[in-house]
Every structure is written in structure tokens, then in C-alpha cells.
Amino acid sequence: MQHTLIALVENKPGVLNRVASLFRRRNFNIDSLNVGQTEKPDISRMTIVVDSDSTDARHVEANLYKLVNVIDVQDVTGQPAVVRDLALIKVNAKLSQRAEIANLASIFRGRIVDVAAESVIVEITGTEDKIDSLTELLRPFGIIEMVRTGQVAMMRGNYAPVRHLPGAGSNGNHHEVLMN
Amino acid sequence: MELTGAEILWESLMREGVEVVFGIPGGASIPIFDAMLKYPIHHVLTRHEQGAAHMADGYARASGKVGVALATSGPGATNLVTGIATAMLDSTPVVFITGQVQSYLIGGDAFQEVDVTGITLPITKHNYLITQADQIAPAVCEAFYIARTGRPGPVLIDICKDAQIEKTEFVYPEKIELVGYKPPRTAPTHLLNKAAEMIHASKKPIILAGHGALISQAMDVIQQLARTTQTPVAMTLLGLGAMPASDPLSLGMMGMHGEAYCNLAIQNSDLIIALGMRFDDRVTGNLKTYAPHAKKIHIEIDPSEVDKNVAVDLPLIGDLKTVLSDLLPLIEEVHHDQWLEQIEEWRAESDSRDILYWPDDGKLYTAQVIHNIWEATQGNAVLVTGVGQHQMWAAQYYRFEKPYRFITSGGAGTMGFGVPAALGAWFADQQNEVWLVDGDGSFQMTQAELSTMVQEGANVKIAIMNNHFLGMVRQWQEFFYDSRYSGTPLTGPDFVKIAEAHGIPGRRITQREEIYPALEFAKNTRGPVLLNFIVEKEDAVYPMVPAGADLHAMIRRPVRQTEEIV
Numbered sequence: 022m023q024h025t026l027i028a029l030v031e032n033k034p035g036v037l038n039r040v041a042s043l044f045r046r047r048n049f050n051i052d053s054l055n056v057g058q059t060e061k062p063d064i065s066r067m068t069i070v071v072d073s074d075s076t077d078a079r080h081v082e083a084n085l086y087k088l089v090n091v092i093d094v095q096d097v098t099g100q101p102a103v104v105r106d107l108a109l110i111k112v113n114a115k116l117s118q119r120a121e122i123a124n125l126a127s128i129f130r131g132r133i134v135d136v137a138a139e140s141v142i143v144e145i146t147g148t149e150d151k152i153d154s155l156t157e158l159l160r161p162f163g164i165i166e167m168v169r170t171g172q173v174a175m176m177r178g179n180y181a182p183v184r185h186l187p188g189a190g191s192n193g194n195h196h197e198v199l200m201n
Numbered sequence: 202m203e204l205t206g207a208e209i210l211w212e213s214l215m216r217e218g219v220e221v222v223f224g225i226p227g228g229a230s231i232p233i234f235d236a237m238l239k240y241p242i243h244h245v246l247t248r249h250e251q252g253a254a255h256m257a258d259g260y261a262r263a264s265g266k267v268g269v270a271l272a273t274s275g276p277g278a279t280n281l282v283t284g285i286a287t288a289m290l291d292s293t294p295v296v297f298i299t300g301q302v303q304s305y306l307i308g309g310d311a312f313q314e315v316d317v318t319g320i321t322l323p324i325t326k327h328n329y330l331i332t333q334a335d336q337i338a339p340a341v342c343e344a345f346y347i348a349r350t351g352r353p354g355p356v357l358i359d360i361c362k363d364a365q366i367e368k369t370e371f372v373y374p375e376k377i378e379l380v381g382y383k384p385p386r387t388a389p390t391h392l393l394n395k396a397a398e399m400i401h402a403s404k405k406p407i408i409l410a411g412h413g414a415l416i417s418q419a420m421d422v423i424q425q426l427a428r429t430t431q432t433p434v435a436m437t438l439l440g441l442g443a444m445p446a447s448d449p450l451s452l453g454m455m456g457m458h459g460e461a462y463c464n465l466a467i468q469n470s471d472l473i474i475a476l477g478m479r480f481d482d483r484v485t486g487n488l489k490t491y492a493p494h495a496k497k498i499h500i501e502i503d504p505s506e507v508d509k510n511v512a513v514d515l516p517l518i519g520d521l522k523t524v525l526s527d528l529l530p531l532i533e534e535v536h537h538d539q540w541l542e543q544i545e546e547w548r549a550e551s552d553s554r555d556i557l558y559w560p561d562d563g564k565l566y567t568a569q570v571i572h573n574i575w576e577a578t579q580g581n582a583v584l585v586t587g588v589g590q591h592q593m594w595a596a597q598y599y600r601f602e603k604p605y606r607f608i609t610s611g612g613a614g615t616m617g618f619g620v621p622a623a624l625g626a627w628f629a630d631q632q633n634e635v636w637l638v639d640g641d642g643s644f645q646m647t648q649a650e651l652s653t654m655v656q657e658g659a660n661v662k663i664a665i666m667n668n669h670f671l672g673m674v675r676q677w678q679e680f681f682y683d684s685r686y687s688g689t690p691l692t693g694p695d696f697v698k699i700a701e702a703h704g705i706p707g708r709r710i711t712q713r714e715e716i717y718p719a720l721e722f723a724k725n726t727r728g729p730v731l732l733n734f735i736v737e738k739e740d741a742v743y744p745m746v747p748a749g750a751d752l753h754a755m756i757r758r759p760v761r762q763t764e765e766i767v
Contacts, residue, residue, distance in 0.1 A: 042323055080508070087503070089327045092380050
């Protein structure tokens with residue numbers, strides 16, 4: 022099973038390195054890690070997907086908080102959140118196949134963003150499942166190369182994400198921590 | 202007023218109350234050393250940067266203040282690494298300051314350039330690379346704050362040479378704003394109530410006190426909790442001193458070389474109250490069989506330690522002293538006479554195996570020497586050790602009545618810690634005698650700092666437990682590798698002559714009746730003294746829980762003395 026965490030971090034040199042180094046040192050198994058800007062120039066946002074069969078999401082969260090540059094960690098797994106992944110898929114496409122590929126893409130609300138003599142690039146945005154499905158359908162044409170951004174996530178409306186908060190126990194709701 | 206970056210560094214250190222720094226200058230730190238002459242901070246010139254790191258660490262542990270070590274770029278900084286890791290694993294507050302090549306040379310493999318912030322990233326609580334003079338004051342201010350608050354730890358500031366030279370306006374920050382760093386303070390009331398319920402319901406409780414007990418200065422509240430609820434207190438290696446050893450509720454040290462009755466009490470308890478400790482593998486043994494009947498309350502400031510090794514029933518995240526102070530009013534007096542009687546039975550059985558009661562067989566045993574040092578110093582010395590057998594015997598036989606008196610490398614197990622840490626501890630505490638109990642292996646790793654000791658006129662008494670082996674590894678080889686002593690036999694120099702070459706008086710002791718006169722000689726001599734105790738070569742530390750074995754599955758010292766020691 023996958024766990025999706027959002028970390029707000031200070032936008033300073035070396036912060037990504039600190040996070041990556043933490044995951045390596047603690048032997049955390051990370052499926053994807055996406056970093057980008059936020060509405061505040063001094064804060065970056067990381068979306069971290071961990072394989073929670075091998076890595077306890079609460080430990081990831083508690084360890085992230087140990088980094089001085091990490092401001093907030095939210096868990097959006099199973100919450101009312103919008104989760105998106107973007108993929109660019111370059112597929113073999115002879116002239117005769119272009120229409121079929123364009124058709125498939127449009128069923129998934131994807132689109133063709135580049136056309137060459139022997140290939141096209143399909144762009145698709147959505148959940149991981151959706152992208153996986155389209156990828157499987159395109160595979161018979163021959164995928165030349167593919168890139169995915171990894172997931173980004175945001176809670177819907179006014180819903181609050183889960184903050185296990187450091188020290189979350191496995192049994193019960195003794196998660197609260199009073200900060201200074 | 203405009204100051205150079207180097208001057209700003211010293212101004213900042215003055216404002217943090219720094220009195221002494223340990224280090225070695227080099228090309229990339231010359232401006233720092235040049236500016237140092239203007240400030241009343243004492244610099245101790247060490248013989249190796251590892252020594253500087255351990256001195257600052259020893260100073261921090263004995264004083265409760267932040268230690269400071271200084272090194273130059275490249276090899277100067279990498280020589281600190283063992284000391285930084287040692288401080289990290291034992292949560293000691295040390296600020297490391299390193300010189301770095303000019304900022305415009307960074308990344309170009311300049312002379313003595315090493316990526317120090319990269320290297321030390323996983324072994325520091327936080328670190329800084331400073332490229333401009335105006336970054337220095339805020340970095341120092343934050344570094345000291347981060348090092349000493351929350352779960353303390355080492356912080357490194359790497360300062361480029363051009364930033365040391367550059368002039369800028371000096372303004373020391375009046376307050377610190379770290380958006381991502383807010384150490385937890387105390388636990389919510391309903392959780393405290395739940396903890397009180399669990400404590401009241403327990404029939405066989407035990408308190409496990411770790412280094413956090415000392416760091417949080419929670420000794421009083423721990424003792425109060427123990428006495429109100431008749432709960433015995435076991436301590437980790439670094440928790441020794443949390444409860445006076447003479448207190449009937451003290452069970453001494455737990456774990457791999459813990460007292461047998463202490464480990465049995467843990468295994469048979471129905472409630473563990475873990476205070477500022479992290480269930481290290483040296484403390485738990487096999488996790489699957491660890492305290493199987495016990496519910497567990499874990500009071501801990503670092504949330505990432507909760508459920509890391511041992512799943513707990515109730516974590517209380519916060520500063521130990523604050524949490525316990527909030528908890529105590531909810532605690533009612535309870536009695537556990539039967540439980541304590543059971544523990545006393547185990548204790549009596551342990552005593553029957555104690556090597557202290559062996560008749561004189563013409564040999565010296567480290568345990569007895571340490572027992573005699575304890576007697577000669579009335580249990581009041583600051584005792585510093587290296588790492589190995591002598592360290593474990595010191596933990597077992599120097600019965601600490603007070604906290605901050607046992608300075609030893611726990612988590613990292615850093616051999617060579619002793620000599621420099623003893624000097625650092627002496628700078629921190631000149632009211633009490635400072636004794637270094639070291640092994641011949643550990644001592645030789647940082648022997649060069651004897652010279653520093655003499656240069657500083659430090660009053661440190663050195664007792665080497667010389668068994669001509671890397672004794673702890675030898676013990677493992679004896680127990681688990683069919684006595685194949687690979688790489689462990691050790692010849693050393695004549696340590697008394699080494700001492701004399703440094704102008705330090707020394708003595709060699711081989712018989713039991715020579716111990717007391719030698720200790721008296723050391724006590725009555727001003728300045729450092731070196732005592733070379735030639736101890737039994739193949740003695741073993743008992744009890745011993747083999748690595749990964751069940752905590753109750755201890756190898757015990759044979760009950761009666763026989764000619765051959767197992």
C-alpha cells in the first residue's frame with residue numbers, strides 16, 4: 022500500500038539533500054518524491070509517496086520533523102484530496118496509427134503534444150491508476166520513452182489533512198503534542 | 202561598528218557564554234585564530250582534531266553547557282568526524298566550527314577543500330555553510346540554540362575564509378525564529394491521566410532511566426516518582442547517576458552488561474516506564490522476547506524514537522522533567538513490597554557471584570581496582586572512560602551517587618574517547634577529582650593528548666587497566682569464536698615511561714596490596730598522574746547478554762572461584 026505525505030520545507034539550498042539523505046540513512050523506501058514551489062517564495066512543497074508495507078509513514082513523518090528546515094508534514098492518504106501525476110509518453114506511431122493513439126489518449130483526457138514522422142508524445146494527467154491504464158494500452162504500439170513527475174497532492178476544500186504529529190502511537194488517539 | 206567575520210564569530214561566542222574552545226588552526230582558519238587574540242576565550246591547542254571534538258564533548262557532558270571545537274578545512278574537519286558522530290549518538294550539545302576554502306573556490310577541489318557540510322549531514326543535528334560575514338552571527342545564535350534544546354546534539358558551522366575576512370555590521374540576533382524547529386514541551390492532560398491509571402494498576406513496575414533523565418535534569422522528579430510508587434529504577438549506561446546507586450530502589454545498569462537482577466526485573470515487570478531512553482539494542486537484547494508481559498509508557502522528547510525499536514502502549518512526547526512534573530500530582534502512593542522482595546532475592550543471588558568477594562589469588566582484576574578507586578574518591582569523582590571492558594566494569598563498580606559524573610561514549614562506543622574527554626571534563630569541573638579509567642587499547646588511540654593535558658596543567662588522574670588485549674573483542678572471541686584471538690593481542694609501550702616523557706609521574710601496579718598506596722600517591726600528587734595497572738589478561742565482563750539474545754539469557758560469572766575462569 023502507498024502512503025502520500027506532503028512536507029512543507031524552507032526553500033534553502035541543500036534542503037532536498039537533507040530530506041533525501043534522511044530517507045537513505047533511515048532506510049526508508051520511497052516510491053516517488055516531487056518538489057516544487059508554493060504560493061510563498063520561501064517555502065517549497067514536497068509530495069512524498071512511501072511504500073508503507075516496508076516503511077512506516079509515521080516514522081517518516083517523525084523523522085522529517087527532526088530536520089530543522091521542515092515546517093509541516095501532512096498525511097493525505099485516504100483523505101478527500103486531489104492527487105495528480107503527469108506523464109509524457111513517446112510512442113511509436115506510423116501515419117496509420119496516429120488517429121487510434123489520439124483516440125485512446127482522448128478517452129483518458131490525454132492529448133498529443135508532439136507529432137513526428139514515426140512517433141508521437143502523449144501527455145496525460147491524473148491519478149496513478151489512470152496513467153497506468155493508458156500506459157498499458159499504449160504499450161502494444163511500442164513505448165520509446167516515458168517520464169512521470171511523481172504524485173502531487175492537495176486537500177479538497179476545507180478538509181484538514183491528517184497530522185499524525187510526532188509520537189503518533191499505533192493504538193489509539195494519543196497523537197497530540199503541545200508545542201511551545 | 203563594522204567587524205570582520207572572524208571577529209563577529211568571537212563576539213557571538215562571547216554572547217553565548219563560551220569560556221573555552223578546543224582546536225587546531227590551519228590555512229582556512231587563520232583569520233579566526235588571529236581575531237581570537239582579542240577575546241578572553243581560552244583556546245586549548247589539541248594534538249589531533251579528534252581530541253578537540255572529544256574534549257568539547259566531555260566538557261559539554263560534565264558542565265551541561267555547549268562545548269565548542271574548532272578545526273580548519275579538509276583534513277582538519279574530517280578528523281572531527283568521529284567526535285561529531287560520538288556527540289550525535291549520545292545527544293551531547295557541541296558546536297563545531299570549521300574553516301572552509303574561499304566561497305568562490307567551492308566545488309573546485311581547491312587545496313584542503315572537503316565537502317564538510319555534506320560529510321557531516323547525517324551526523325549533525327543541523328549544519329551551516331557560511332559564505333558571507335553577515336550570516337555568521339545568526340548561524341552561531343541558531344547553532345547554540347539548536348544544539349542545547351530539544352534532544353541536544355552537535356551542530357556544525359563551516360565558514361568560508363573570505364567570510365572570515367569580510368567586514369560587516371555586527372548585530373547579534375535578539376530572538377530566534379526557526380519555523381521548522383519547535384521542540385515539544387509537555388503531553389496533554391488526558392494522556393497524563395492515562396499514564397497515572399497505568400501506573401496505579403501495575404503490580405510489578407520498573408522505571409528505565411536514560412541519558413534524557415540527566416539532559417532534562419529530571420533526577421528529582423524521577424526519584425520522587427520512584428519513591429511514591431515504590432518503583433525500582435534501572436539505568437542505561439548514560440543514565441547512571443539519575444538515581445543514587447546507594448538507594449535501595451536503584452537497580453544499577455540494565456542491558457548487555459547490566460546487573461542480572463536488573464535485567465530479570467525488566468523481563469518480569471508488568472509495566473515499563475521508559476524515561477528519556479531509546480531502547481537501544483544493547484539495552485533490549487532480542488526484541489521479540491523483551492519484557493513480554495509489560496505495558497510500556499515512553500516519555501521522550503524525540504518523537505522519532507517512539508515505536509522505533511519497541512512498540513509502546515502510551516507515548517508521552519515532551520521534555521522529561523516537564524512531563525513528569527505534570528504527571529506527579531496525579532500519582533498516588535502505591536506499594537510493591539512483594540515485587541521488591543523478589544528483586545532483592547535476585548540481587549542476593551547476583552552478589553554471590555561478585556568478583557569483589559574473591560580471595561586474593563595474586564592477580565589484579567579491573568573490577569577490584571575500580572571498586573578501590575570508588576572507595577578512594579568516596580564515589581565523588583568525575584569518572585571518564587574509554588570504550589571496552591574497563592568501561593563496562595567502571596559502569597558496574599563505580600557506584601555513581603550523582604549525575605554528570607560518568608563521562609563515557611555510549612551509542613558510538615568510540616575508543617580513544619577517554620584521554621581527551623577527561624581533559625574536557627576537567628575544564629568543566631575543577632571542584633571534583635577527575636579520574637580517567639582507560640584500557641591500554643583505548644588509551645593508545647588518543648595518547649597524544651597527554652601532551653595537551655600537560656600544556657594545560659590539567660589535574661587528571663589516569664588509571665590504565667592494562668590487559669595487553671583489545672579486551673572486549675577478545676571476550677567475544679573467547680565466548681563466540683572458540684577463543685581464536687584474531688587481531689586482539691596488544692603490546693603497548695611502558696606507559697610509566699610514556700608518562701615520564703611528558704613530565705607526568707607514573708607507577709606500575711601488579712599486586713592487590715599496591716592498589717591503595719598507588720591511589721593515595723595519585724591523590725596526593727598535584728597535576729596528572731598515570732597509574733599502569735597490570736590486570737588479569739583474560740578476565741571477562743559478566744553478566745553478558747550475547748548480542749541479539751534474550752535479555753534474561755545472560756552468561757553469568759561462575760559462582761565460586763576456581764583455578765580456571767571460564
